[in-house]
Amino acid sequence: QLQLVESGGGLVQAGGSLRLSCAASGRPFRNYAMGWFRRAPEKEREFVATITWSGGSTSYADSVKGRFTISRDNAKNTVYLQMNSLKPEDTAIYYCAARLSTSSRKPSEYDYWGQGTQVTVSS
Helix, strand or coil: CCEEEEECCEEEECCCCEEEEEEEECCCHHHCEEEEEEECCCCCCEEEEEECCCCCCEEECCCCCCCEEEEEECCCCEEEEEECCCCHHHCEEEEEEEECCCCCCCHHHCCEECCCEEEEEEC
């Protein structure tokens, strides 16, 4: 089993920044593509960003492109989501997920999930 633990969420004003972290343990982290997803109140879980096992390729949802950056440090078994220029519509629970294959935008294709961290952006 791969365990994932997110941190770094909180309350921030619109226009502010937050950096989410997701620490992995239990299996070789470098084998996994990683993704960030979010679930806003009364909405379906949606794709935010994904990164390949090497960090050489990333992909973003249109809604966050240019504002969010996904990165990873395989030596620290951690994936990050830097969120800048935050908007109230970014308010959601953010989840990291791991996939023992190529990166994907589909939540159903991920094998492991963290418990989530709340991000609230006030206007």
